[in-house]
Amino acid sequence: MKEIDEIQKLFNTALDKVDTNDDLNEVRTAFLGKTGHLTNAMKLLKDMTAEAKKEFGVGINNLKTKILDMIESKKSELELAKINRELKNMPRVDLTVPCDECTGSLHPVTIIQDRLIQIFRSMGFTVEDGCEIETEYNNFEAVNVPKNHPARDMQDTFYLDNGELLKTHTSAIQNKIMRKYGAPLKAIFPGRCFRNEELDASHENTFFQMEGMMIDKNVSISNLIYFMKTMLTQVFGKEVDVRLRPGFFPFVEPGFELDCSCPYCGGKGCRVCKNGGWIELCPCGMIHPNVLRMGGIDPDEYQGFAFGLGLSRLVMMTYGFNDIRYLNGKDLKILSQTRLK
Ligand code: FA5
Secondary structure (H helix, E strand, O other): OHHHHHHHHHHHHHHHOOOOHHHHHHHHHHHHOOOOHHHHHHHHHHHOOHHHHHHHHHHHHHHHHHHHHHHHHHHHHHHHHHHHHHHHHOOOOOOOOOOOOOOOOOOHHHHHHHHHHHHHHHOOOEEOOOOOEEOHHHHOHHHOOOOOOHHHHHHOOOEOOOOOEEOOOHHHHHHHHHHHHOOOEEEEEEEEEEOOOOOEOOEOOEEEEEEEEEEEOOOOHHHHHHHHHHHHHHHHOOOOOEEEEEOOOOOEEEEEEEEEEOOOOOOOOOOOOOOOOEEEEEEEEEEOHHHHHHOOOOOOOOEEEEEEEOHHHHHHHHHOOOOHHHHHOOOHHHHHHHOOO
16 A cells, blocks of 8 residues: 555654644644545545455554544644743742742731640640531531521531531531540641621631630539630730630530630720720530530530630731731732731
């Protein structure tokens, strides 16, 4: 099959001269286009005998497959060569240069979260991770909020097609931690939470909380007050008082809202505490026996406290942000005010 061998030779020569994608397209048209070498050769088939047609047909089809493969390999080769040329021309970055001039900064939430982690670690708490997508069971049932409980209305969220949801609070991790470690345990677990909320200066649909839990024999509200007071005193770098007011959460009994004396005015009244002298900071309480039981812990033997600190709100307060939406925004002028040198 002389014609086939000749086309192959012609193609090899043409491909050798290809340097750019445009060259390659020209070669493609010259061989596979409407009047290309291969297309023209195929037109010969109609005048051939049945036997010759069979042999020539197979040969020409094999050649077509081969040519298409060679064009694809050439295309990859050209792309690789282009990337290598670009890499060669890119300015070199020396990652070992000292960072005095760098303009990056940690996000304010990361800074405060790291500070809290350090404080709780120094008090013997482990730091646990959690998922953003959770089962309905972990988010609600496992923390004593059964289906159709009215408390679910306060935490409407975003559901996935498979029935899972974006977790509404870090309490959704409680059950996993109890099952992982059993009692006694001391753990904190910061995380991103999601709620279907009316947005305003203090409500976001995506925000951060930090949950804490201590379970042991003879744990009482005094332990809760001690840890919260110690933590807040260290966060604000000055002695603060805390007070508890009754608060309802199905997963604690009794439940509280914990306020701290305003660290900015010492309790005299200012803009931050809205002249009340106290700042509402953190819902908490003694873990409900049902929650312990569901976590595989015997409530007759162990007790515990839990708290769910509004981390995003604490960040706002610490840096004086008057709108929580800045934290999810992209305004670097605001976010980098907190830059750590
Ligand atoms: C809870 O989420 C409970 N899981 C907390 C808890 C844990 C109570 C353990 C008892 C024991 P609440 O819905 O109040 O509670 O949220 C806790 C904190 O998260 C609030 O005080 C607030 O600071 C913050 N928060 C809640 N919703 C939002 C929101 N939409 N935007 C920003 N922060 C929010």
